[in-house]
Amino acid sequence: MLQHGAKEKSRLTFEIGEEISYKSTKFDFLITDVIVDIQPDLVVLKENVLRPADITAIDIRNKDPRNATVRNMAYLGMGAGAILLLTTTINSLYQQGDLSQASDLLPLSGGLIVGGFVISKMQYKTFKHKGKNKIQAVILYGN
Structure with missing residues (x-):
């Protein structure tokens, strides 16, 4: 114990x-x-x-058991960043035919992914x- x-x-x-x-x-x-x-x-x-x-x-x-919570928070941040990047890329390609809109949200989605990675190292x-x-x-x- x-x-x-x-x-x-x-x-x-x-x-x-x-x-x-x-x-x-x-x-x-x-x-x-x-x-x-x-x-x-x-x-x-x-x-x-x-x-x-x-x-x-x-x-x-x-x-x-606290590590499971930290791990879930990290996956949440990384998943949100990946979904944001994917949806803005698809939306930009569908509406304008190029990636001009996706580049505007690239820092935000990258920040979410990096933030999730940093949180995962805090176990x-x-x-x-x-x-x-x-x-x-x-x-x-x-x-």
């Missing part, structure tokens, strides 16, 4: 069988492994055994184990 502060909505949980990418105190690069077992003081992986205190960062690009990438951020091994028994 990864948690930022005391809020329950800021929790990310990893379960047995899930893939996890992490940086440890021994290595300064991401290592990807599969969780085999979780004990109160250890996380047993397919090729390693870790204590939660030894983990310095965890890759959360595909795990954090949450890693969860660093410092400050208010906590990494805990919690065993939850289901029914």
Whole structure:
């Protein structure tokens, strides 16, 4: 379980069988492994055994639900720019036979596409184990 502060909505949980990418105190690069077992003081992986205190960062690009919102906002901007460019091009060709009208809205549609691309790069990438951020091994028994 990864948690930022005391809020329950800021929790990310990893379960047995899930893939996890992490940086440890021994290595300064991401290592990807599969969780085999979780004990109160250890996380047993397919090729390693870790204590939660030894983990310095965890890759959360595909795990954090906030990234889905950021990704959707980016696609919205890029899609709007592409549709604006396409419709002004078709409209200009249909009405005047050339691309004179399309060139007027080219900066706006380009700005929307670039804005969407910039927003897509603002995703949450890693969860660093410092400050208010906590990494805990919690065993939850289901029914």
